[in-house]
Amino acid sequence: MKKIMLFLLLVSSTYAESPKTYLGASFGYLNENFTNADAQASMNSMKFKAGYGERKAYAVEFSLDYAQSKAKIFSSSNNVSSDGDRYGLNIDIVKGFDFDVYVLPFVKAGFGAGRMRVDRELQDKLSYGAFSVGAGFLIPINEHFDLEVVCDYKKTSYEKINLISSQIRYESNLNVLYFGFNTRF
Numbered sequence: 001m002k003k004i005m006l007f008l009l010l011v012s013s014t015y016a017e018s019p020k021t022y023l024g025a026s027f028g029y030l031n032e033n034f035t036n037a038d039a040q041a042s043m044n045s046m047k048f049k050a051g052y053g054e055r056k057a058y059a060v061e062f063s064l065d066y067a068q069s070k071a072k073i074f075s076s077s078n079n080v081s082s083d084g085d086r087y088g089l090n091i092d093i094v095k096g097f098d099f100d101v102y103v104l105p106f107v108k109a110g111f112g113a114g115r116m117r118v119d120r121e122l123q124d125k126l127s128y129g130a131f132s133v134g135a136g137f138l139i140p141i142n143e144h145f146d147l148e149v150v151c152d153y154k155k156t157s158y159e160k161i162n163l164i165s166s167q168i169r170y171e172s173n174l175n176v177l178y179f180g181f182n183t184r185f
Contacts, residue, residue, distance in 0.1 A: 024051070025047070058094065060094070089113060144185060154173070
């Protein structure tokens, strides 16, 4: 009985103030330019996230992103027309502002890691790490729902690609524009 009362007290305290936990989904478009290769890629992306924090203060977000690859940059096989899709896990710190206007601007910074499938002679997957900064704004619909528009910049570094006689490491700059929907509880 004590555990039930303690659990109910804990749950009620989280809902006593404004909603702090949120889930969201975003859809966007990314453009990738490589710094040490003459290559460029553009693709659609999706992001699912979970966060804890307030709209007008600080928050921490954990997100899982997916991008549908359309370019053939890392794969060397003639059997495929593009690289495999990429999956990533990111952690961001978000700082929101309240300027007494209907939208709530924010900035964020974080890091992430991911993996993509490739079709090469010596490799079938490629890992990467990324540091990101972004800015955007939230459009609150009510206490529990909001829309968001965000522009992210990511500095990405891929693991070394094995060539038969040497190894190459690619780096890129990603610009991501996405639109999302969040629910807070």
